[in-house]
Amino acid sequence: MGLDRTIVIGGEAGQGIQTVGQLLAAACHGAGFEVLAVNDFESRIRGGHSSIGLRVADRPVSAPCRRIDLLVALDAPSEAVHRSDLSEDGLVLADRAAGLAEGRALSLPLEQMAREAGGKILANTVAAGACLGLLGAPEDHCRRIVRQQFEAKGDEVVDRNIAAFTAGYAATRNAAFNGRIQAGWDRSPRGRLMEGNLSVALGAVAADCRVGAFYPMSPATGIMAHLASLSGRYPLVVEQAEDEIAAANMVVGASFAGVRAMTATSGGGFSLMTEALGLAAITETPMVVVDAMRPGPATGLPTRTAQGDLNFVIHASQDEFPRFVFAPGSPEQAFETMVRAFDLSERFQVPAIVLVDQFFNDSLFTVTDFPPPPKVVRHIIGDADMADPAAYRRFAVTADGVSPRALPCRGKALVVAASDDHREDGHLSETMADRRKMVAKRFAKLPAMMARMRPPETLHPEADLLLATWGSSRGAVWEAVETLREAGRSVGAVHFCDLWPFPAEAAGELFATRPWVTVEQNYSGQLGRLVREQTGLKPAGRITRTDGRPFFAEEIVAGLKETKGLKGPK
Amino acid sequence: MGLDRTIVIGGEAGQGIQTVGQLLAAACHGAGFEVLAVNDFESRIRGGHSSIGLRVADRPVSAPCRRIDLLVALDAPSEAVHRSDLSEDGLVLADRAAGLAEGRALSLPLEQMAREAGGKILANTVAAGACLGLLGAPEDHCRRIVRQQFEAKGDEVVDRNIAAFTAGYAATRNAAFNGRIQAGWDRSPRGRLMEGNLSVALGAVAADCRVGAFYPMSPATGIMAHLASLSGRYPLVVEQAEDEIAAANMVVGASFAGVRAMTATSGGGFSLMTEALGLAAITETPMVVVDAMRPGPATGLPTRTAQGDLNFVIHASQDEFPRFVFAPGSPEQAFETMVRAFDLSERFQVPAIVLVDQFFNDSLFTVTDFPPPPKVVRHIIGDADMADPAAYRRFAVTADGVSPRALPCRGKALVVAASDDHREDGHLSETMADRRKMVAKRFAKLPAMMARMRPPETLHPEADLLLATWGSSRGAVWEAVETLREAGRSVGAVHFCDLWPFPAEAAGELFATRPWVTVEQNYSGQLGRLVREQTGLKPAGRITRTDGRPFFAEEIVAGLKETKGLKGPK
Amino acid sequence: MVTVDDYRSDFENEWCPGCGNFGILEAMKAALVTLGLEPHQVLVVSGIGQAAKTPHFLRCNAFHGLHGRALPVATGAKLANHALTVLVNSGDGDCYGEGGNHFMHAVRRNLDVTLIVHDNRIYGLTKGQASPTSDLGMPTRIQPEGTVSEGFNPLAAALALGAGFVARGFSGDKAHLADLIVAGVRHKGFALIDVLQPCVSFNPIHTHGWYKQRVFDLAGEGHDPGDWSAAMARSRQWGDRIPLGILYEEQKPTFIDRIGALEKGPLIDQAAVEFAL
Amino acid sequence: MVTVDDYRSDFENEWCPGCGNFGILEAMKAALVTLGLEPHQVLVVSGIGQAAKTPHFLRCNAFHGLHGRALPVATGAKLANHALTVLVNSGDGDCYGEGGNHFMHAVRRNLDVTLIVHDNRIYGLTKGQASPTSDLGMPTRIQPEGTVSEGFNPLAAALALGAGFVARGFSGDKAHLADLIVAGVRHKGFALIDVLQPCVSFNPIHTHGWYKQRVFDLAGEGHDPGDWSAAMARSRQWGDRIPLGILYEEQKPTFIDRIGALEKGPLIDQAAVEFAL
Numbered sequence A, B: 001m002g003l004d005r006t007i008v009i010g011g012e013a014g015q016g017i018q019t020v021g022q023l024l025a026a027a028c029h030g031a032g033f034e035v036l037a038v039n040d041f042e043s044r045i046r047g048g049h050s051s052i053g054l055r056v057a058d059r060p061v062s063a064p065c066r067r068i069d070l071l072v073a074l075d076a077p078s079e080a081v082h083r084s085d086l087s088e089d090g091l092v093l094a095d096r097a098a099g100l101a102e103g104r105a106l107s108l109p110l111e112q113m114a115r116e117a118g119g120k121i122l123a124n125t126v127a128a129g130a131c132l133g134l135l136g137a138p139e140d141h142c143r144r145i146v147r148q149q150f151e152a153k154g155d156e157v158v159d160r161n162i163a164a165f166t167a168g169y170a171a172t173r174n175a176a177f178n179g180r181i182q183a184g185w186d187r188s189p190r191g192r193l194m195e196g197n198l199s200v201a202l203g204a205v206a207a208d209c210r211v212g213a214f215y216p217m218s219p220a221t222g223i224m225a226h227l228a229s230l231s232g233r234y235p236l237v238v239e240q241a242e243d244e245i246a247a248a249n250m251v252v253g254a255s256f257a258g259v260r261a262m263t264a265t266s267g268g269g270f271s272l273m274t275e276a277l278g279l280a281a282i283t284e285t286p287m288v289v290v291d292a293m294r295p296g297p298a299t300g301l302p303t304r305t306a307q308g309d310l311n312f313v314i315h316a317s318q319d320e321f322p323r324f325v326f327a328p329g330s331p332e333q334a335f336e337t338m339v340r341a342f343d344l345s346e347r348f349q350v351p352a353i354v355l356v357d358q359f360f361n362d363s364l365f366t367v368t369d370f371p372p373p374p375k376v377v378r379h380i381i382g383d384a385d386m387a388d389p390a391a392y393r394r395f396a397v398t399a400d401g402v403s404p405r406a407l408p409c410r411g412k413a414l415v416v417a418a419s420d421d422h423r424e425d426g427h428l429s430e431t432m433a434d435r436r437k438m439v440a441k442r443f444a445k446l447p448a449m450m451a452r453m454r455p456p457e458t459l460h461p462e463a464d465l466l467l468a469t470w471g472s473s474r475g476a477v478w479e480a481v482e483t484l485r486e487a488g489r490s491v492g493a494v495h496f497c498d499l500w501p502f503p504a505e506a507a508g509e510l511f512a513t514r515p516w517v518t519v520e521q522n523y524s525g526q527l528g529r530l531v532r533e534q535t536g537l538k539p540a541g542r543i544t545r546t547d548g549r550p551f552f553a554e555e556i557v558a559g560l561k562e563t564k565g566l567k568g569p570k
Numbered sequence C, D: 001m002v003t004v005d006d007y008r009s010d011f012e013n014e015w016c017p018g019c020g021n022f023g024i025l026e027a028m029k030a031a032l033v034t035l036g037l038e039p040h041q042v043l044v045v046s047g048i049g050q051a052a053k054t055p056h057f058l059r060c061n062a063f064h065g066l067h068g069r070a071l072p073v074a075t076g077a078k079l080a081n082h083a084l085t086v087l088v089n090s091g092d093g094d095c096y097g098e099g100g101n102h103f104m105h106a107v108r109r110n111l112d113v114t115l116i117v118h119d120n121r122i123y124g125l126t127k128g129q130a131s132p133t134s135d136l137g138m139p140t141r142i143q144p145e146g147t148v149s150e151g152f153n154p155l156a157a158a159l160a161l162g163a164g165f166v167a168r169g170f171s172g173d174k175a176h177l178a179d180l181i182v183a184g185v186r187h188k189g190f191a192l193i194d195v196l197q198p199c200v201s202f203n204p205i206h207t208h209g210w211y212k213q214r215v216f217d218l219a220g221e222g223h224d225p226g227d228w229s230a231a232m233a234r235s236r237q238w239g240d241r242i243p244l245g246i247l248y249e250e251q252k253p254t255f256i257d258r259i260g261a262l263e264k265g266p267l268i269d270q271a272a273v274e275f276a277l
């Protein structure tokens, strides 16, 4: 096993632990390490308990680790909450690290040092300095990072933070800490640090999304905030709607009028958007909706993570229609998935839904540079492409169900669309003949849509047992497989990003010949149900977590042991 | 084969064909025949084409028949639309029945006769008279029916309609018509004629529903209109909300405060209610929602029928929670199902959804008298039931997941509920421990809920092939089975009223041993998917209809022939 | 030269004979001709209801969306391409009931669309339930003892919400209504035209005759559309005399004016920017 | 005798130190004590937001529902049992944004509940996006160039919608606010109390000090709450001087008064009627 350190910073909301996390993440990443920073916070602005879990390693990491090497407790409760996860030679750093054995705690007067450096609020930077000292990061490198972090706020702020950092750093640089990272601080950074959130927003602009409409809802707001901040650089307007219903209908309106458009929300907002999903479907208007999942039902745990909406988004809205559902497993895949979602939604004129979650959105990942996105193809026609624009029919029946799409007021061709079922020209019709024609036309798209679905990604697909997962749980599952294989078990993994139309053939091939267990953050094992519906194959068990926190690899390993009746893997 | 006549009356909306249908239905039913009247109308108030299909038989009928014995065309298009369905010795009755062979058409100057009887608008009653004359109904009996029908509108209206009826009747009483019903006009009525709509509303009042909140939406409005008309007789208030979101939240509020409450809507409105469904779930507040299905997506065909929402309502709302889903197959079952839905929703403190559809809601059925409903048990406690009301915790963990339910302001016990996840006392909590406790508690209800689910109803379950259906398609499937068996095929049927939690064991037993084919009004065969998800068993095929019109038995028979790869049934 | 005939749709009209909607339809056509707009230059957005069927009975670009949701669709369309001329046809239930929230917020946005509300004070398409503008106490099939909510006053609400163009028309006075629509489209910003419209099938109270006796043109009474308080007072005038015309007009920056990114022109026409991390 | 202590909740308060919500909470407790209501006699309904957490910080019956949907829940509860005393705590986003439609129609119903809107002109719980009452042009993280919609005026809107009790309070004047709440609860019918509330975390403009300098009590200026036009004028007064107090009060039949079936008493208390076909 190579380098793998977990540092947790705990404190109240408002104490600036995010700053500590960012400084540590930037310092470690800047020196060439792989970094993951997971945010854990309550649905409140001040007080309570929040934490950042930083994982630093020499190989890619995309799931948190339970075992803590260094716990920085900015308040007393933080120590209590996390102490049980402290590793055997882990260290607690706190103002008054009480009740721990000699050598396992380091008391530093963080607040007092902060006051000396220029004010109590600098305690977080002092703590960051102390951490970096313990970790063995080179001082100059760290200073550069601190400077970068505060640059935008002016010299005075920079200077005070440098002072605070230095105080913390000096206090610990020589302290004993088994977790010190002895080597490797001299490399150049790999890729970049990025919130999951941002990868989604970047994918959208790479796909030439021009209108974003949304109503704030955790954990989706970050996506729209990033999109808003990109609106200066790209032709893009982000509008905050009065509610999610308006947001979804704005997206349909913008898309109908001719630009790519999206919204992002969480399950509660998605509930309110389900009717508009059907509107997009029957008017065959492209639409991209990101559902950033959190635990429910209803308001549930607003700032926590879950994967409970899979079955819901596949079936949402009355009656049936083709749609795409994706659940990327990494920022790189999220970026690419957004680009694909926009393209496929426009190509097939159906809604596309992208599932992410709070863990994914709010965590900082070490991301490899995104490949340049493919050139945007709009699948739109104008008068020039028509023999007779006056004869244009928006819903003309074609072999593949996709009608050539013109835009309103961009030529002589008139574009008529209706949420009632309709004739080829878009005008209302209730005849059986027209209805059958339109139902057949809409579903005629399925084979070609299906052909675009990618089979699931696999890891050791030849193994005797497969773990099946989707979305952001990929990281923990991949890591669990590695651990299990190191322990000599023949285990592989399967990750579904493309979930609907379901790649049943590929799934059937993988799951027909050996036991498989689903790993997902919902109660009933929704992926397992979906696979069974589509292939008849039943999982040997399910490993679930529904308490709002992301999976650790170790609990998947443990969960597998507990899976009853599992035969096969050695 | 016994008596089986189909009479179709076609005309424009506004021509009063419903009156014709009602008169015929009442006359036939009043004489002891079994009657079914199916309404077919467009989403407009005047003009266009609508029709009523009346089926008169000597055994129960609950599906329409395609073959028309008597077609009454109140306008020219009606003749054109329906002529192809005329049976070999069928007759067309019209002002000017053109283009038909001698003996197949009867031209009557309906409008002129109406004018003579008192006004052009009486043409519908003239037509009714003419039909009844052709059918051979006794004149006195018919007069009584006409009188009853118009009684409430005063003597003058009655007299004019009697005159119109008499004119029509006299004109045809001696006409040649092979479909004449020769005997049986002297019996007393069996049960009563009732709209599907009304059976749902009656079930609600029988369950002591006291608040109905709704937003108008076809085909659900009739349920709420019936409920409103019952509010004089029972302690019941029906409120029209500003939108479906409000309606659903009003239901939750009324239920929380202590009375049974319901709403009815169609798929579009249901979409808007999905968030409130989760609210009911997490606050464990009883709630009954009727979804009266129509074709979608979106507005779709507003006045037509469908069964496209099954998967949607099972999965609607973010994350997961236990719920009930029912789909009655007859008015008698709808009545009983509403009573059960209210009881089970309150007993388990979970939402209950009842699926009906436009065909069911808007048709007149011959209904046997409902058995007296069981005594309503409220599953509610008060201070007197508690050792210490001050210690009351609304979400106390119990073995079966159901916490004793007190009501706000009905004692000293304070009732606190939240849409966020919470502690046993209802106050917010984000801890992993509380979350796990509450998730486990909510799902702990499932086994007892499951135990309340009734296995599907079967017809010849020993047969070599089974047709599987749900909801209002039961009638057509039952009839198809009879037809097929008469033709010597070993076919049976299975009807699911209780759909969720899914009675997987019973389904598995039925479907594991022989081929089965689903019959449902949706594209993908949702029941088949559900069965497969729950049992792994795959249907041999599916017979679907998605054009908004109810199944005919004959098309199920034909559909079975076309089902590819079906082996087995002789 | 565009003529009324250019707007004639082949699609069969589905309204009841005698419905006030016909007057509104004719007034729209006349207004569009007066504005010199050709059918392909116009986008009509609607929700669901009898009113919302209007775009099918015109020849133009049309988006007939969900019940209550016309305004958000119009907003999205304008965001994408603010060169569009967008008219919205909505019913009193569509706009003030199901869509009430969007109405409130569309006013706040001051989006440059013209909203024509066919205010028949009833739910027509669903066969006669009370609408927000139904009179308190009006009996309907589903409210047999009469409605229990006070009638919604759209003009007063729009004024209180800060609307820059607030007018009332009458389907029985097509020429006057056409003038209002012309003024509404020319107004830069959100324009509400609430139209008194008889429903011959379900509203026996507010008939053509009932209105005919009561309506009068504000322009004839020296009303100053720049005077907000006077407009508010007029918006509350009802009963024996019912004012028609432009109650209030104020020019202010529109939604589009306030968005920096749109200075360069409609989003749809702006050059794509190559993606770079 | 009920005391303020009876309303003290053991549940840890989650608001930011210095938040205006604390003043509102204290004023509510004081008002409930003045009204002589015991905790078990009170039902507080809320939506989602910082404001909507209020019922957890009180000891009473509580329903903390969905974002935007407090009023329909309150309506349902009142329909079921109109003997309930129902107060609703809502935020400016909760009530005028997501819940805007319910606000409009709750006014029309004249339902006998007291609505207290914690109007901090920002979305607090979701960390500082613009709310409907945010000033036009106010920059936020997600509106970096400032908001593009005009601020919503709840008092003017309520008046235009026909509200029978319209008042404004200030979280910094607890005694005055408590009086308003007492008057609101005593008022038979819908009572809106929009409360100016500083958000120390996300609204740097409308601070305690900013309000303190500007607010004044209407009662001191001879305002007549029976004068609708004067109330409307006052509702539009903003800037250097901001009026507090009861802008308008008018007694009229409530929702419950208008429903015949409720004459016999609360639905929950009415005797069951045996079912018969």
Ligand SMILES: Cc1ncc(C[n+]2csc(CCOP(=O)(O)OP(=O)(O)O)c2C)c(N)n1
Binding pocket: B215, B216, B217, B218, B244, B268, B269, B272, B299, C048, C049, C050, C051, C052, C066, C067, C090, C091, C092, C093, C094, C095, C098, C118, C120, C122, C123, C124, C125, C126, C131
């Ligand atoms: C979500 C949803 N709820 C309800 C309906 C049913 N619906 C269709 S039109 C309508 C009301 C029509 O009234 P209005 O908007 O006043 O239009 P009018 O027909 O009177 O012109 C309703 C309730 C629907 N289509 N969608």
Ligand SMILES: Cc1ncc(C[n+]2csc(CCOP(=O)(O)OP(=O)(O)O)c2C)c(N)n1
Binding pocket: A215, A216, A217, A218, A244, A268, A269, A272, A299, D048, D049, D050, D051, D052, D066, D067, D090, D091, D092, D093, D094, D095, D098, D118, D120, D122, D123, D124, D125, D126, D131
């Ligand atoms: C359907 C839905 N959409 C969005 C949210 C997210 N959300 C929670 S509170 C809130 C806004 C809070 O603002 P406000 O109502 O003004 O209350 P404050 O926190 O300022 O008191 C939002 C948007 C939600 N919970 N549900």
Ligand code: SF4
Binding pocket: B045, B046, C014, C015, C016, C018, C019, C020, C021, C050, C120, C124, C125, C198, C199, C200, C201, C202
């Ligand atoms: S129902 Fe009323 S509004 Fe609708 S078309 Fe007929 S008359 Fe017009």
Ligand code: SF4
Binding pocket: A045, A046, D014, D015, D016, D018, D019, D020, D021, D050, D120, D124, D125, D198, D199, D200, D201, D202
């Ligand atoms: S965020 Fe604002 S409103 Fe919310 S508790 Fe903090 S100060 Fe109060």
Ligand SMILES: [Mg+2]
Binding pocket: C049, C091, C092, C093, C118, C119, C120, C121, C122, C123, C124, C131
């Ligand atoms: Mg209307």
Ligand SMILES: [Mg+2]
Binding pocket: D049, D091, D092, D093, D118, D119, D120, D121, D122, D123, D124, D131
């Ligand atoms: Mg707020």
